[in-house]
Amino acid sequence: MSVANVVSLGPGQPDPLTNVxxxxxxxxxxxxxxxxxDDAARKVVAADFAIDIHARLFSTILALHATGKGVNPIILKPMFESDEQLAQVGGLSYLARLTGSSLALLAPLDMALQVHDLAVRRRIRDGLSLAVQSCVDLATPTANIISKVDTVIRPDGAGDDCPELPAFDPAEWIGKMPPAREFILQGWVIRGACGLLSGQEGVGKSLIAQQMATCAAAGLPFLGLEIEHVPTVYITCEDPIEELWRRQEDINNSLGLTMADLSGKLLLISLKGVIGNELGTFDADGKLQIAPRFHQIERKCVSFGAGLVFLDNAAHLFPGNENARHDVAAFLGLLERMSEKINGSVILLAHPNKQHAQGNKQGNEYSGSTGWSAHVRNRLFLDWADKDSDGNFLGDDGRVLRKSxxxxxxxxxxxxxxxxDWAFVRDADLPEDAVAELREVSRANFENECFEACLEQRLSERRAVSEKSGANFAPKVFSTMPEARGCTRDQLSAAMDRLFRVGRIERGFLWRNSGEGRDDHGLRFVSGNPNGVG
Structure with a gap:
């Protein structure tokens, strides 16, 4: 391009306030x-460009970028093939020449600031010119002159520190089909959006996140679900890198992988004990100011080519009030931005509210404002599960991942x-004989635990039960209690026999019944075990 390609105020009068x-x-x-x-769009808007074709190119670039598409002369070519103004400056070859500017490579953001500054100066000049003309007409009220001048100097949107709105006319879609939705985890986690994975303390959120990350990196199904084969990043603020190493060994053993299989595909990052992990701060006006940690994470994910990112967890990364919907929306919007930039998904790990953590299933599966659910496109919840959907026993080792x-x-x-074996597996992925054994052990353990919970409750109420048939027969009494969790009389009877054999319970003295002048005897825990009574 040549400096001679400038607009003119008139013949032989180049505009000194325009830099083509x-x-x-x-x-x-x-x-x-x-x-x-994005950085350029925060420094200049379309209205700042003096050349109309430049302004329209700028708006089109922003609109395409907002949809997550790449932008280059080849992408823009079909949109401007018949553009008369572009033809006047050299046609489609002009787009290629723009990318060859040395200034474009050296200082593009400085150039953006200059474009904006010149636009402001042009508006001031035009406003002052209008003021001079209007002041001569004494019939024009002073207030009207000021209003006209202000409109010229500060038109709607001019100079605002924000990008152009990515507006599309539906007519542009005539004769075209919209692109299909793309998922990272088929039906569960969609591309270009952030998600939330929550679960109670100790249920295994970090493990399932690292295991999902491993499956995506290796291109293996995740617990029977189809998952995209994409580079993946897992970032934790709670576990040291040694723990991630140990966990990865267990996951690899479960999936039949080696560390070499994950080279260049999975990135594990520990920020445990590091100061300044907040992704932003809220200023006095409530505006979210992006922190260096966010830029650091975003750059790493982009350079790695990540399609899936896990952030563990919200307590360390979220800088605001979890009960303030505005704070939550602004923060999740930041994760949306990262999801769009990587054309993948960012999944934030979080805890449920206190009620749910204490076992009240009516409590929310997330803590704080409803914005935590409203402002994500997919929300998953990891919970304990005694049985699977077919009624097979899973016991204490059972889990359920719910698409909430x-x-x-x-x-x-x-x-x-x-x-x-330190990883999560479906019964369908284990040998039949191993599954049968696991289910039997899980069933017995479950029944034993229910029996012990019932006995502990009755002893706390000083209400004796017996191992002998009768009105106080323990399995009969326990089967009606909520602590039995649905176990039948026969199941509880089998549990009682097992607990006698392993020395967990016995018959013995319980307490002195002063009201009736007798000693009460019945079932009790063997003295010295954790639930011992008597």
Missing amino acids: EAEGAVLGAMMIDNSII KANYGKKGEEIHFRWH
């Missing part, structure tokens, strides 16, 4: 390096599995 090369440099840089588009919210799929779907 600077405008071209900004556009060229945005096409060369799409990662600077899915804007682009069926809500409420569940996957049942168990914790086995």
